[in-house]
Amino acid sequence: MTQDVLLAEPRGFCAGVDRAIEIVERALTKFGAPIYVRHEIVHNTYVVNDLKSKGAIFIEDLADVPPGATLVFSAHGVSQAVRREATERGFQIFDATCPLVTKVHVEVAKLAREGFEFIMIGHKGHPEVEGTMGQLNEGIHLVEDVADVARVVLRQHEKLAVVTQTTLSVDDAAEILQAVRERFPQVREPKKQDICYATQNRQDAVKLLAPQVDIVIVVGSPTSSNSNRLRELAERLGTPAYMVDGAEDLQAAWFEGRARVGLTAGASAPEVLVKAVIDQLRAFGATSVRKLDGVQEQVRFPLPLGLGDKSMAEVSAARS
Missing domain, CATH: 3.40.1010.20 (4-hydroxy-3-methylbut-2-enyl diphosphate reductase, catalytic domain)
Structure with missing residues (x-):
């Protein structure tokens, strides 16, 4: 069946997602559970369930947050109306909006x-x-x-x-x-395009990957915009593509007669899921896994005031 797996580079977590998850984990470490998060912190089922297990409670309506609670805004950002309501209700707020x-x-x-x-x-x-x-x-x-x-x-x-x-x-x-x-010829455009570097880099990596393989697998949740775009891009380039939340979603029939599999992950999908998909592909018959060359991302965003004073060892302990 499958013989060769090619890994897109870069793939998976971007700096904004890393920062958002770390904000929730540091808040849990510093203030204890529960920590309330407005909307899914990032659009990934595994990440959300993992944080739920540690004491994060995800809500859509601020009415569901008790007085005096700690509230985190998700990486996607919030409206001014939500920001005003949260401030008026006196929550301790940490903003995980991607910079x-x-x-x-x-x-x-x-x-x-x-x-x-x-x-x-x-x-x-x-x-x-x-x-x-x-x-x-x-x-x-x-x-x-x-x-x-x-x-x-x-x-x-x-x-x-x-x-x-x-x-x-x-x-x-x-x-x-x-x-x-x-x-509208007079329209003013941003000095630098709004589409983020990580979205651009992951799409560029799929443009390199898709022509070299018979099928592309994108690790990402259905609600993840950037993951959906990766799947669509591969298909637009003429390569069949499937998006999976995890290894359990893979179907052996997809790989019949396809000797080369391309694998990538959206910016909100953790590498642990990619590794599990690789393990499943090996179980289906893959004999080699190799990484394509690509951009090495070095971006890191600072944490909000009040959360940057826990050691990384404490945060790592909270993650495990």
């Missing part, structure tokens, strides 16, 4: 003060999109595809800026952005 998402929020707030309206390229209902759109009460228009661009109705045309969900398909976003430019 690259925060950058978008800061840009929106700054340009809004200068009178700009916004077009946001993103997926309706995704918590990151809800958080970014929720930085303003009005004047921000969501577009999910090129057709949506034609339907945008602005209050004024002099000041318009575009922002992007950080986990989109780079190619899809570029196509939509081109449509925005064509309809």
